[in-house]
Structure formats: structure tokens, C-alpha cells
Amino acid sequence: MTETASPLKLRRKPVQQRSRMTQGAILDAFVRLLVEKGYAGLTMRDIALVAGVGLGTLYEYFPGKKSIAAHCIHERFKNIGIQMRIWVDAKQGQPLQQMIAYLIEQIIKMHADKMEERSALIFLERQISNMEAYSSLYGQIVAIWESAFEASADRATYVGKSAEVVHAAVYGVLYQTLMLSPQSLLEAKFRQDMQNLVLGYLQITGQSA
Numbered sequence: 001m002t003e004t005a006s007p008l009k010l011r012r013k014p015v016q017q018r019s020r021m022t023q024g025a026i027l028d029a030f031v032r033l034l035v036e037k038g039y040a041g042l043t044m045r046d047i048a049l050v051a052g053v054g055l056g057t058l059y060e061y062f063p064g065k066k067s068i069a070a071h072c073i074h075e076r077f078k079n080i081g082i083q084m085r086i087w088v089d090a091k092q093g094q095p096l097q098q099m100i101a102y103l104i105e106q107i108i109k110m111h112a113d114k115m116e117e118r119s120a121l122i123f124l125e126r127q128i129s130n131m132e133a134y135s136s137l138y139g140q141i142v143a144i145w146e147s148a149f150e151a152s153a154d155r156a157t158y159v160g161k162s163a164e165v166v167h168a169a170v171y172g173v174l175y176q177t178l179m180l181s182p183q184s185l186l187e188a189k190f191r192q193d194m195q196n197l198v199l200g201y202l203q204i205t206g207q208s209a
Contacts, residue, residue, distance in 0.1 A: 087106050107174065
């Protein structure tokens with residue numbers, strides 16, 4: 001069977017609770033198999049077996065494994081964005097550097113959970129995501145960093161494209177580390193180095209503004 005032009009287009013949109021649970025089981029099965037076998041080694045039949053659904057049912061939801069992969073990546077990034085907004089709201093009105101330090105700590109903790117899965121999905125994202133999908137995810141996360149600037153007590157001190165630079169610094173270092181040495185995320189030194197990198201940049205920006 002061939003896949004649709006857009007990997008995020010579902011053949012069957014999950015509306016009822018049972019359908020959403022079925023889709024969730026499929027996505028979870030895909031991630032588990034991705035870690036165990038790698039993307040090239042897993043098949044739609046494998047996914048159906050692990051998810052506990054029939055192969056025909058699987059194809060009712062997804063036209064192929066690229067579509068499943070795209071949805072897994074999309075859901076993981078969306079959940080990161082949801083959590084970031086919660087963290088920003090929790091620290092609203094604090095100085096920006098305190099907010100950013102808190103966000104970095106929470107982001108690292110989140111990615112340290114199920115490191116193998118996150119590492120595998122990051123590798124895969126670089127293989128299958130097109131520019132449109134990447135730009136959309138990039139824009140959504142940058143907008144959340146910008147909301148942190150807006151919610152801070154001293155936002156007038158920080159001008160320009162600082163939010164974009166913060167995003168590039170955090171996710172550039174974080175994702176490289178997840179791919180090459182994921183256990184580093186468990187070390188206090190990694191968290192401190194990341195905070196020093198970003199907060200040092202913000203301090204220079206603030207002083208020169």
C-alpha cells in the first residue's frame with residue numbers, strides 16, 4: 001500500500017475514546033519497536049502485533065509506517081510544547097533568567113525520562129521530516145520561548161531575537177547530547193553547563209541593550 005502525500009493525514013480520524021486509545025496503542029508500539037529494531041527493521045505487521053490490533057485495522061488509521069513515525073514525532077513535540085506553556089504560566093512574573101533556568105531544568109528532566117525513545121525519535125525526525133514540518137515545529141517552540149520573555153518581570157531588558165537564540169542553544173545542545181551521550185542528561189554538570197550557556201548569553205544581551 002502506498003502512503004499519502006502528507007504523512008500527518010490520517011485515513012481514519014480518532015473521534016471516539018476507543019479510537020483514540022487504538023491510535024495511542026499504535027503510536028506506543030511504533031516507538032517501542034523503533035528502539036528495539038530501528039526504523040528500517042520494523043514492519044507494519046510488527047506494529048499491529050505489538051499494538052494488539054489487526055493489520056487491516058492498522059491500515060484503517062495509517063497508510064504506512066512513515067505516517068505513524070510522523071505522528072509519533074508530532075505528538076512528542078506537541079507534548080513538549082504543552083508542558084513548556086504550563087511551566088511558563090507557573091513562573092509568570094519572575095525575572096527572565098529565573099524563568100529560563102527553571103525551563104531548562106524541566107526540559108532536561110523531561111527528556112531524561114525515556115531517553116532511548118527520545119533519542120530514537122530525534123534521529124528519525126532528521127530522516128523523515130520535510131522543511132514544512134520542521135519549520136512548523138520550530139515556530140511553535142520559539143513562540144513559547146517568546147511567551148516566557150513576555151511573561152517575565154523584566155522583559156523590557158531583553159530585546160531582539162533572544163528567544164530564537166535561546167531555542168537554538170537549548171535544543172541544539174540537548175538533541176546532540178541525546179543522540180551521542182544521552183546518559184549525560186542525568187548529570188548535574190550538564191544541567192549547569194546548559195544554564196550557564198543560555199543565562200550567560202542573556203546577561204550579555206541585557207547589559208548591552
